[in-house]
Amino acid sequence: MYSSLADFLSRGVAVLAKGPIALVFCEDEAEIDTTLRHHLQLGFKAVVVFMPAAFELDPALETRCTRVTLDTLAENAVTDTVNEIIPAAAGQWLYYCYNAEYLFAPFCEHRSVGEMLAFHTEERRDAMLTYVIDLYAGNLAAAPNAVNLDDAWLDKSGYYAQARKDPDKGNAPKERQLNFHGGLRWRFEEHVPMERRKIDRIALFRAKAGLTLYDDHTFSDQEYNTYACPWHNNLTASIVSFRTAKALRRNPGSKEEIQSFRWHNSIPFDWNSRQLMDLGLMEPGQWF
Known part of the structure; x- marks a missing residue:
């Protein structure tokens, strides 16, 4: 301590x-x-x-x-x-x-995070893109703070990507970088500040001298912010998170307006990596 x-x-x-x-x-x-x-x-x-x-x-x-x-x-x-x-x-x-956030990587039930990162390193990657996937309690009356591991739900659709513009190059799209959106931040965007709406986070990275993390979950080294190398798709992972749901329940304005987070595209979360891969919420790349 x-x-x-x-x-x-x-x-x-x-x-x-x-x-x-x-x-x-x-x-x-x-x-x-x-x-x-x-x-x-x-x-x-x-x-x-x-x-x-x-x-x-x-x-x-x-x-x-x-x-x-x-x-x-x-x-x-x-x-x-x-x-x-x-x-x-x-x-x-x-x-x-x-x-109240939980990392899931492809095949994490049988392979350790160390094994995954060893493979990722062999592919000459020093960072890994993770998608922050919102979880929420199915019954807010029973879980007022929106957190319930035994009754956790997520959105099965509604995710999309937009080009990330480079202001230093006339707002041309940055190479192999995208802003990803979806989940509660998309459905209840009127309660979420613009700069907090994207769901991508470079949560796994190799530390090195001179590297700086920014407040938007990106890094000073632009290659760290890419979703894949130039040659093929790379591994990505997901962080299933109650954080947005908690914030929307804690904020007085949104709490009064939101009686339930569930909608027709809500499904129970099974707490396994296969479900996230089947939904396209993470990429195994060349790691099988």
Whole structure:
């Protein structure tokens, strides 16, 4: 346990010596324990959890995770923290997410995240695109905060991509970069700021000196922001997330207007990678 990020980088930097490393940022107390257990089961060598001192953590997880006290709701807390960790973890694969978010990769039930990233590295890739797929409780009366792992739903359609424009080149489309949209941020876009509506996140990446994470989940190295190499399709992954649903239920304006997140294209989430691949929400690439 570390009292601050500075304390962690001073005394706990050995945790960053071997990857892949998961960085989990807890904005509230929803499903903290299940989030950490899920990522430990995926095979991350270390899981570092950032949370306010007042948040509780299962004692069994205290010995398996590294806890760092952090005001996760402070402005730019996540990007600033990741950017300070990057140089300390140079050469290692990092992953970042929030509580009540769960990473799924192709065939993750049988293959570890380390195996996947070893293959991805062999394909000369230093970052992996992930799609943040909104989950929501089927019955908001029973789960007012929209979080229910036993009654989790997602949208089976309504996802689309748009060209990402390059302002330095007369707004020409950027090579192998797209902005992806869908889910609750698309259906309830009137309650979501424009800059928060896309669902793509470069959540898995290899740390290196000089690399900077931006607030829109992209990086200073443009190749990190691409969805595939120039030669063929690459692996992508999904992060199934209750985060948007929680925010829409927490905001007074949207909470009053939304009685249910379910619509005719809602389906129960089966908590497996095959369902996400069948829906086209992640790409196995050349990894079979």
